[in-house]
Amino acid sequence: MEAKNNLKQLIQMFSVFDGKDLDKVVDCFKTRLIKKNEILLCEGDIAKEFYFINSGCIRTYFITKQGHEKTRYLMIEPSIGTALTSFISQKPSFEFIDALENTEVLAISYKDFYRLADEIQAWKNFYLKIMEMAYSFQNRKIESLVTLSATERYKQLIKENPKIVQRVSNKILASYLDIKQETLSRLKSK
Amino acid sequence: MEAKNNLKQLIQMFSVFDGKDLDKVVDCFKTRLIKKNEILLCEGDIAKEFYFINSGCIRTYFITKQGHEKTRYLMIEPSIGTALTSFISQKPSFEFIDALENTEVLAISYKDFYRLADEIQAWKNFYLKIMEMAYSFQNRKIESLVTLSATERYKQLIKENPKIVQRVSNKILASYLDIKQETLSRLKSK
DNA sequence: GCAAAACATTGACCTAGGTCAAAAAATCAT
DNA sequence: ATGATTTTTTGACCTAGGTCAATGTTTTGC
Numbered sequence A, B: 001m002e003a004k005n006n007l008k009q010l011i012q013m014f015s016v017f018d019g020k021d022l023d024k025v026v027d028c029f030k031t032r033l034i035k036k037n038e039i040l041l042c043e044g045d046i047a048k049e050f051y052f053i054n055s056g057c058i059r060t061y062f063i064t065k066q067g068h069e070k071t072r073y074l075m076i077e078p079s080i081g082t083a084l085t086s087f088i089s090q091k092p093s094f095e096f097i098d099a100l101e102n103t104e105v106l107a108i109s110y111k112d113f114y115r116l117a118d119e120i121q122a123w124k125n126f127y128l129k130i131m132e133m134a135y136s137f138q139n140r141k142i143e144s145l146v147t148l149s150a151t152e153r154y155k156q157l158i159k160e161n162p163k164i165v166q167r168v169s170n171k172i173l174a175s176y177l178d179i180k181q182e183t184l185s186r187l188k189s190k
Numbered sequence C: 001g002c003a004a005a006a007c008a009t010t011g012a013c014c015t016a017g018g019t020c021a022a023a024a025a026a027t028c029a030t
Numbered sequence D: 001a002t003g004a005t006t007t008t009t010t011g012a013c014c015t016a017g018g019t020c021a022a023t024g025t026t027t028t029g030c
Helices: A002-014 A019-026 A084-089 A110-119 A121-147 A150-160 A162-167 A170-176 A181-188 B002-014 B019-027 B084-089 B110-119 B121-147 B150-160 B162-167 B170-176 B181-188
Strands: A030-034 A039-041 A049-055 A057-063 A069-076 A079-081 A096-099 A103-109 B030-034 B039-041 B049-055 B057-063 B069-076 B079-081 B096-099 B103-109
Touching: A002 A019, A002 A049, A002 A103, A002 A121, A019 A121, A049 A057, A049 A069, A049 A110, A057 A103, A057 A170, A069 A079, A069 A162, A069 A170, A069 B121, A084 B121, A103 A110, A110 A121, A121 A150, A121 B069, A121 B084, A121 B121, A150 A162, A150 A170, A150 A181, A170 A181, B002 B019, B002 B049, B002 B103, B002 B121, B019 B121, B049 B057, B049 B069, B049 B110, B057 B103, B057 B170, B069 B079, B069 B162, B069 B170, B103 B110, B110 B121, B121 B150, B150 B162, B150 B170, B150 B181, B170 B181
Parallel strands: none
Antiparallel strands: A030 A103, A039 A096, A049 A079, A049 A103, A057 A069, A057 A096, B030 B103, B039 B096, B049 B079, B049 B103, B057 B069, B057 B096
């Protein structure tokens, strides 16, 4: 109940809904409780759900040919996301989604997500906002990868997402920053 | 005339239009002829136009604090794009847009672009497709940055975009691949 | 056609971050 | 509470790519 109110609040930050449409949207979301280390999506599966994180932490990551984990997104409450490329294309994902903490999400299926986009203009606008924000996020990520040193990326993360730094292990943080955990250890102690 | 037919063809690859709506959309695009090295957008300006490249080549790039150019997008005909972050947000861009060759574009203003999105569902769907494709492109870019060596990135570019490699100088290619031109020279001769 | 400018290549040297291993610290499961 | 496992830190060593300078090649503008 509380989770659905949180979801309503987040949605309305990005798109103007009338009450009935918003209820209709929110009713399509189902509560999921996920245990720490549980995998929501395996590589090779199709991402059939989109998530609102009501509490906890989930991440998307992939594994390189050399066997290195690269963390793509870290999401703590309140936020939204999924393995977006697979969700959009409905093709097998090369990303995993897992939970770094016990996590409560509200999940909406691909079918409902797109059906609502056809039926409710405000939801389609919301979806556009999601894509715009995701695009801008990727832009900043690329800019930081090509212009900042490892130390600078770490400092930037501390400044912009202190909560994430507190809650996530150094191993995971390092894989999110595109550095090795030995390197993160060293630059933390400078 | 020919350009507008090319634009119609490209649009219809991504979204289903009826004839009248498509004409209405295409009528909002104006022809622009741009000379090689002409700057379409300066850092600090707001991106007020979205482009269809009918012939030629344009790129978006930014300059780091150290004064290095980093090329973000290379677009040869037929393609679409702009400095998307600034276009979406209507805030000053940190990217430049310039022409690497004499180029003919069809340009649509921000106002028309969004007005059409309100009036014509197929255009809004088209815009969604643009965002989805842009997002996927960024994803692949990030993946290549964090998993491939300089040589591998170069080889991937040759394989996936041979036309671009032929038409764009090594200096620009290097800045697109996030390597220095000395490095590109060296790995080309291996 | 020619000088200037820009692009490309090559040489020599340097360093940020990776790799591998070992040790220490923290967390987990019983 | 304790042993096992995982995470983190530290040490020593290595290398891909950067930096700077010089030279060669190609393109541009007059």
